[in-house]
Structure formats: structure tokens, C-alpha cells
Amino acid sequence: MEAGQVAQPNVGTTWKAAAREEAGFAELVHTHQSMVYSLCWHFFRNRALAEEIAQDVFLQLFRSLDSIESPQHLEAWLRRTASNRCIDHYRKRGRQGEVPLEGLVEPASPVPTGDPLMIGMVRKLVASLPDAQRMVVVLRYQEDLDATEIATTLGMPVQTVWSHLRRAIAMLQEKAGRKANAAPKEGN
Amino acid sequence: MDPLENDFREALSREPAPDWFAERVMARVREQKPQPKQSLGWLRWAAAVAMVVVVIGGVRFDQVRRERLAGEQAKQQLMLALQVTGSKLHMAQVRVQSIDRPRPE
Incomplete structure (x- = not known):
């Protein structure tokens, strides 16, 4: 599967009803967590901060499910919300949340080839x-x-x-x- | 493709979220769930109270309006009666004056 193309849970008219259920929403988080977390991580290069902001994005999604029209809209919404939250957080708090770049240890996650x-x-x-x-x-x-x-x-x-x-x-x-x-x- | 672009793509490929990520999100979602229910309960009560107030207020307003209308009608009838009485008195006065006046010979 190419980057940007992800499996959509419950494609069709019932996807939103499924997303309102706990299992459905958990599936939705699993599907999109890499995209959201990764946007935040590449922006801040701070795992704790990236995780906090990515979690906030999904909580906001949970509260805003009614405004989401389709799985495609959902993906665009997540991208937009994550990007804006990262930039807002950076502008409000400056660079204090970032890890200094010099001497930064690369994460233990699988690194590209x-x-x-x-x-x-x-x-x-x-x-x-x-x-x-x-x-x-x-x-x-x-x-x-x-x-x-x-x-x-x-x-x-x-x-x-x-x-x-x-x-x-x-x-x-x-x-x-x-x-x-x-x-x-x-x-x- | 530009080798620099390839480097960027490779360096900025998607990072997997930590294993516990989804579970923590769901825990925070569960914490939030009772709040909308509570606020909905309050909303229901508030809506019911507001509806009762509106109905009682509406009935009372209608009562006052009807009373005022009845008062206006009674006032108009009284004014009409007074006018009629006044005009009759005037006619009687004119007639009396005409009787009292000496007739020319």
C-alpha cells in the first residue's frame, strides 16, 4: 500500500455509526494513528510531545464525529487538525518542548532501509x-x-x-x- | 526523480505510533464519555422546565390579553351609551327650550 493510502474501516454509509461505538473508534484510531503521530513526530522530534498532541487530535475527532462526512473527509480532517495543532503548539510554547537536535538519539522504531x-x-x-x-x-x-x-x-x-x-x-x-x-x- | 527528493521521502516516511498509543486514546475517550450523558440529562431537565415556563407564560399572557380586550369592549360600550344619552339629553333640552320660548304673534 502506498503512503497516503490507508485502509478505511467500515466504508459506506454505516462507517460513522460504527465509529461512534468503542470498537469502531478504536479501529479508526489504529488505521490513522501512524499518519497523525508521524506528522507530529517529524514536526517536533519529541516522542512524548508528538504522542500527547496526536492523542488530543483523536479526542477532538471523537467529539467532532458528527461533522465528518466520509472516510476521505476524515483523513483530510485528521491531517489538517494535526498540522494546525502542531503549529499552534509550537507558536504558543516556542521551542521549549523540543529535544535539542545535537546528540539526539534516533528512535528504536524501524528505520527506513x-x-x-x-x-x-x-x-x-x-x-x-x-x-x-x-x-x-x-x-x-x-x-x-x-x-x-x-x-x-x-x-x-x-x-x-x-x-x-x-x-x-x-x-x-x-x-x-x-x-x-x-x-x-x-x-x- | 531527484535524489534529494528520494532522500526526503525516505527520511520523512511514516513513523509507527507506540504500541500503547491506541489504548491510551481509548482510555481518554472512555473518561470523556460520561460527560456528554450528564450534560444531556441536565439539558433535558432544562428543556422541560423551559417548556413548562413557556406554556404557563403563554396561557397567562393569553388570559391577560383576553381580559384587556373585554375591558376595552366594555369601555367602548360605555362611551357609546354615554354618547347616546348625551345626544338624547341635548335633544330634550332643545325641545324644552323651544316650548319655553314665547311664540311670535
């Missing part, structure tokens, strides 16, 4: 971006959304999304280049 050093470096670089740019990059590459979908999710114009993406990638390339240049000097 690529170069672990490169993966760690990219994650650290992404975590150093300004909040809106960081969320745009996470939605782009974790959720595989295009600019229009990101714009809808974050409630910003498509041009702003493109601008954030361009700036973020330029900044990441520059920082990655600086790190690559610094590495041989550190080795000497």
Missing part, C-alpha cells in the same frame, strides 16, 4: 526549518501531498506553499552542503 546517517541528517535539517516551512515539507514528503492539497490542509494560498517549499529545499541544500564541507575539516 536507506543510509541511516543520511536519514538522520535530513531529519535534523528538516526539524531546524521554520514552523510553516517544516510542516509543508513534512506534508509533501511524508504524506506525498501536492501543493494544492497542502494549501487546503494548511489553509494557505498555493503560491505560498510553493514559496515555502522552494525556500525550504534551498535552505536544506545549503545546510546539507555546509555540513558536508564541515565533515572533512572535523575529520582532520
